[in-house]
Amino acid sequence: MNVQIQPTLDFEAAMVAAVEGEGLIVDLDGYEGPLHVLLDLARSQKVDLLKLSVTRLADQYLAFVREARRLHFSLAADYLVMAAWLAFLKSRLLLPKAERPTQEAEAPEVAASQLAFRLAKLDAMRRAAEALFGGSVLRRDVFPRGDPESVTVVSLTRIRGDVRELMAAYVQPRLRGTDHSYRPKPIESYRLDDAREHLKALIPGLTEWTPLSVVAPARRASGPTRASYVASTLSASLEMVREGGLELRQFAPLSEVYLRAAGVA
Amino acid sequence: MTAMNDAARMIEALLFAAAEPLSQRDLSDRLPDGVDVDAELRALVAHYDGRGVQLVEVAERWRFVTAADLAFLMTRERVEPKRLSRAAHETLAIIAYHQPVTRAEIESIRGVQSSAGTLDVLLELEFIRMRGRRRTPGRPVTWGTTDHFLEHFGLVSLSDLPGVAEMKASGLLGLNLPPGFDVPDPSAAVVDEDPLDPADAPEFHLDFLGDRETGN
């Protein structure tokens, strides 16, 4: 195994790089995805995000991904896809322009400004969130009346208009209806007592080894299943073996069970 | 603007936000040192004298109360419900999805008899309306939603109501749906309905009450 991917060594290497001021501190856990990494990198350029150098950003990101990959061998695919796209975009931005714009791909400058736009937008949203949570938040910065009058005056004009609640209100009765109509039939089984009575009556005639399937009562038009007849008869027979009235034998697992009255020579 | 010193502002805010009346001791514990709580309270009482809110002392504790002569304002009963009851919510949802739908159909979907009050509440809120009459024996009245309903729920049209896919995506429906479970498209064309004719309107109350008695 390559010694380089040992965590301690990597940690040292990262520290050295950081101290030398050339390394990136790569902490993937701090980022949700490639766009968030790009935004942080773009902010470090300290220019209007819309006028940002995409080629420089691409270099920074590729360096980040290289480092991240060294530390986290299983770097998420979306980071790598973004790296590949940026490398491609950078190469196209650096290439001399074609005489006529080709149709198959959008102009690299447009792709670059799209990226700048997305970063500016994400940045704006992050700042907006900060502004929102930095404003007058109820019960953190401003406080309502702590002890409203016992006869509270409540707003008349507020009724929830929430589609999700409406949906939930629709689903509940629909599913409730189906619950009501589901009535599983209780399974009828051959009672052990009945099986015992049945066997008792048969024992005097069981002078030869007789298969269980023959001894068990036949199924009727309604009532217990055949499996229930066989199972209950077997259970009852085991009990009667214990009591000494019956003998059982089976030649192999899962093969037919034979019954015979006890004491037959 | 009424000029006010910091200590008075603090006392005003503390008394306003407190969940129970505060004593002078409570106040001075929460205020910076050196505040003459007693003097500030007197000044505040004077400030609020004659206003809609009064600062009063009860059992050596201080609190704001509304002026006694305005008590009549506070006793006003509320007419409209703030939150729809579960029955009303379900009925509204069923009408929205199944419209035009008769009262008997609503009841059969809900599995319980609707009280006349439920439809009344929805009518009063202008969420539902009579749409027409079903072409079946008895010609029962059919119900549908109003434009106000759409507006209120932020829907552009009835076809914007979320369907089965969204119900599943939001976790409201499990994956093993009962056989035959479907959600109707309320924007689909309707065939078996007659428009309301003007003569229907006065009968409305009759239909409504009659429905209740014959509902099963």
Next chain:
Amino acid sequence: MTAMNDAARMIEALLFAAAEPLSQRDLSDRLPDGVDVDAELRALVAHYDGRGVQLVEVAERWRFVTAADLAFLMTRERVEPKRLSRAAHETLAIIAYHQPVTRAEIESIRGVQSSAGTLDVLLELEFIRMRGRRRTPGRPVTWGTTDHFLEHFGLVSLSDLPGVAEMKASGLLGLNLPPGFDVPDPSAAVVDEDPLDPADAPEFHLDFLGDRETGN
């Protein structure tokens, strides 16, 4: 003593007694006919300016709250807010500034797939709600903020969101690169994109009045 007319006293008392913000309609429903509620509210705002308690408008309703600079006193009343993840912060901001917005659009702005939990947390806090469906293939559900959101963050309406006018003017709130967007290289080829259709643009003020959320 501050001389005060009856209407102002009543409004002051009603707002003081109320457990939640009251709209102008709530107030005028409870007041004698002919009261200029708007003018009285402005006068009250001015009266309370600089005091420990302030009259503010949130979600187009009125409430008294303590002055923000006195928050340090309210140690007992403070409710420690639930720590929201950065993902939740960003998602809430995106929904607030772009509503109505679909989940796919939120994801495309953030560049990552949202975990279902993020929307759930915001729903549970009653900051967001489903608004309807986008008229695009698949008719995805759209999200918007609630009145409770406005109340929580002390905003009068969505147009009061910090920086919203500037963002809108600079095209930052569109979902696509705005036409005429500053492309770094002026010699670049023609933008391969349709201009924004007005129907595509997020509709900020759409149906705000219809939304009557219950704040708790």
